[in-house]
Amino acid sequence: MSQSFDAPTVIRIKRDGGELSDEAIDWVIDAYTRGQMADAQMSALLMAIFLRGMTSAEIARWTAAMVASGDRLDFSDLRRDGKPLALVDKHSTGGVGDKITIPLVPVVMACGGAVPQAAGRGLGHTGGTLDKLESIPGFTAEISTAQVRQQLCDLGAAIFAAGDLAPADRKIYALRDVTATTESLPLIASSVMSKKIAEGTRALVLDTKVGSGAFLKTETEARELARTMVDLGTAAGLKTRALLTDMSTPLGRAVGNAVEVEESLEVLAGGGPPDVVELTVALAAEMLDAGGLDGVDPAEALRDGSAMDRFRALVAAQGGDPAAPLPLGAHSEAVTAPRGGTMGTIDAMAVGLAVWRLGAGRSAPGERVQSGAGLLIHRRPGEPVAAGEALFTLYTDTPERFAGALAELDDAWSVGDKPPSDRPLIIDRMMPG
Numbered sequence: 001m002s003q004s005f006d007a008p009t010v011i012r013i014k015r016d017g018g019e020l021s022d023e024a025i026d027w028v029i030d031a032y033t034r035g036q037m038a039d040a041q042m043s044a045l046l047m048a049i050f051l052r053g054m055t056s057a058e059i060a061r062w063t064a065a066m067v068a069s070g071d072r073l074d075f076s077d078l079r080r081d082g083k084p085l086a087l088v089d090k091h092s093t094g095g096v097g098d099k100i101t102i103p104l105v106p107v108v109m110a111c112g113g114a115v116p117q118a119a120g121r122g123l124g125h126t127g128g129t130l131d132k133l134e135s136i137p138g139f140t141a142e143i144s145t146a147q148v149r150q151q152l153c154d155l156g157a158a159i160f161a162a163g164d165l166a167p168a169d170r171k172i173y174a175l176r177d178v179t180a181t182t183e184s185l186p187l188i189a190s191s192v193m194s195k196k197i198a199e200g201t202r203a204l205v206l207d208t209k210v211g212s213g214a215f216l217k218t219e220t221e222a223r224e225l226a227r228t229m230v231d232l233g234t235a236a237g238l239k240t241r242a243l244l245t246d247m248s249t250p251l252g253r254a255v256g257n258a259v260e261v262e263e264s265l266e267v268l269a270g271g272g273p274p275d276v277v278e279l280t281v282a283l284a285a286e287m288l289d290a291g292g293l294d295g296v297d298p299a300e301a302l303r304d305g306s307a308m309d310r311f312r313a314l315v316a317a318q319g320g321d322p323a324a325p326l327p328l329g330a331h332s333e334a335v336t337a338p339r340g341g342t343m344g345t346i347d348a349m350a351v352g353l354a355v356w357r358l359g360a361g362r363s364a365p366g367e368r369v370q371s372g373a374g375l376l377i378h379r380r381p382g383e384p385v386a387a388g389e390a391l392f393t394l395y396t397d398t399p400e401r402f403a404g405a406l407a408e409l410d411d412a413w414s415v416g417d418k419p420p421s422d423r424p425l426i427i428d429r430m431m432p433g
């Protein structure tokens with residue numbers, strides 16, 4: 001690297017609304033990954049990016065530098081029955097009760113796809129697939145690349161911690177989680193796409209969330225995020241597309257870690273909440289289409305049990321015991337209905353924060369999450385409510401957390417006389433171009 005930089009100068013440029021050069025971005029990502037830029041300095045730069053934004057050229061370079069910070073996997077040599085694997089993955093921009101990856105991956109496996117899923121941990125008020133799956137006794141996402149390759153060939157999926165992929169994102173992601181810098185379009189787009197470009201998938205479906213429980217609240221911002229990510233993926237040679245989906249209400253009836261795995265098992269058994277099933281099937285259809293797998297019905301894989309079989313095989317391959325009981329917080333507290341009527345809207349952001357306060361997420365880097373922390377929603381919007389019945393049950397191992405969690409829920413729901421107006425779950429679909 002010919003030009004030399006220093007962190008205060010780079011931070012000052014962004015703080016004052018300037019554009020970072022390619023060389024400055026390469027230097028920052030490299031220095032931070034190698035531990036030569038302090039967390040405090042990266043935190044200041046992230047806040048400056050949060051407040052000032054980035055141009056598309058800066059986002060593209062920041063993403064490329066994060067990809068270059070680690071290994072880039074390549075599975076193009078893998079074959080099943082003599083044919084290249086249909087490598088396809090999905091990533092969500094983060095939601096509340098968003099357990100979709102857990103039933104989705106086995107559906108796509110059952111339909112002939114191969115999913116190399118580099119998954120993440122919880123971020124802010126949103127849950128992470130790894131934190132949820134690690135509530136299954138024995139399950140590990142710390143698997144070698146050799147094991148990922150073997151599983152892709154033999155089973156059709158591997159769900160792994162990003163590890164040496166985009167290590168810059170791993171460090172920045174953990175820092176964003178505890179510095180209130182998550183809700184930033186350039187930082188979300190580069191975080192998602194650096195992992196997905198590095199993980200070796202050939203096709204990618206992005207579930208871009210919009211609404212109170214999403215990082216970006218407005219449809220305009222979410223569309224811009226989806227477009228930015230689709231363009232980044234396409235430029236990197238991935239067949240990329242996005243769905244824009246509603247995240248104003250939590251998905252399903254379970255929010256937390258093990259409780260979301262439990263609900264995913266219901267979906268895999270052919271039941272489960274209709275919104276979770278609808279989104280699982282819609283995303284699976286997009287993945288199969290993007291992966292070139294025509295003529296297969298993803299809903300059938302839920303009905304005939306083949307997705308459940310794949311899930312069990314995947315969990316067992318990664319050390320988990322699919323038959324072991326899942327943990328549930330030792331203490332519970334119910335929120336009851338003050339009157340009878342109809343359940344109104346339930347604010348996804350408030351529920352996400354309540355569950356985070358129960359111990360399902362982190363407030364310091366590397367903190368252990370509680371597998372049994374979570375919340376069950378007994379009455380979804382529009383369902384009838386009887387006075388005095390439980391609307392929500394909260395679970396944690398540390399009962400001193402209830403007060404904060406209950407306070408988050410205070411203005412998050414209502415019981416009224418009329419059902420709230422219906423919102424479509426799937427708002428739009430965005431293709432390259």
Ligand code: URA
Nearest residue numbers: 093094187188191192
């Ligand atoms: N998922 C990611 O991987 N990164 C983000 O910033 C948000 C969601």
